[in-house]
Amino acid sequence: MKVREAGLREGISEVIVTTKSASGTFNAAPIGIITRANDYFVKLYSGSTTLSNVMETSRLTANVTDDAVLFVKAAFKHLDESYFSLFRGFPVLREADSWIVFQAMLAKKSSEYSVLHLMPNAVQINREELKAINRGLNAVIEAAILATRYPVVKDEGYQEQIITLMKRYADVVEKCGGPREKEAMEFLAEKFLK
């Protein structure tokens, strides 16, 4: 299986994970896939839709993309059906550069999170495009991670720190980003900085 060719490398790959519940509802969320040698893992937090879907249907798709807008929408908005297409009945993202459908097996469980061992079932590469490193894209990803923490953080001082950091990332996006990075940051700013 061409998992590496589809974009997953040693370390943690930030992708959009799509899943399906037993009743057939789709979900999408930005998540890191861990690659160690040729083993794939994912750590999913208790209470997340992704984890409950995976426990119900034992599968997930890792969708590789560098589209900043897709990342923030998957994090903070319900993606409607138009974003998905189906591979043997399982949801993948229509606009992904590539995707890998994994079989997921529970490897470790604690009260806070579960670790799943992933075995590739199917791989598809839709497009291979070169894109130079853009600090604006990185800044959107970091800002989105902070934004997901914001609602769960209780400490006001820490919340303020998050906002300060997010503003700094917004400046990097303004300076270095392209139109997709700017649109994504605008979306985060509307929700958290206004």
Place this chain on the structure above:
Amino acid sequence: MKVREAGLREGISEVIVTTKSASGTFNAAPIGIITRANDYFVKLYSGSTTLSNVMETSRLTANVTDDAVLFVKAAFKHLDESYFSLFRGFPVLREADSWIVFQAMLAKKSSEYSVLHLMPNAVQINREELKAINRGLNAVIEAAILATRYPVVKDEGYQEQIITLMKRYADVVEKCGGPREKEAMEFLAEKFLK
């Protein structure tokens, strides 16, 4: 010219710029190429080898790569001849995913920096590989930018702040990076954190 296909998109693309002096010496440095619509620009600081080479030979190559090690080596080490190959006598990086040779024309000059307008002369795409977003790669780039500032910063408090931030980026690399990101961060740590 397939400049977009070679990886340069709207915004600032972080690439390794290779240049040649009038006497034929090569140089490489990580630099941002600015794309606005279909216009390309670069801002080069006074006193830099890149600027003096460009003023002498009116050309530069933008080498697109996501190799963290190549970025930090270009920033802090003299790349020897083995790293370069030649396109019509002009240096390009052998390991670049793609490169664009630009003709450079002075557009603006101040005491601190010069802005050059870039016109593509030749484009080559060596490989197109998908790679999911890796926060470790981003962290290396940000740490390398901080590291280049460190020696020019006089304020001790600011220097301490740089070291604190660099350590935070080192943690992200440790958690998320692959082998190239870890090797690159180790190189920076040897120089700045030990």
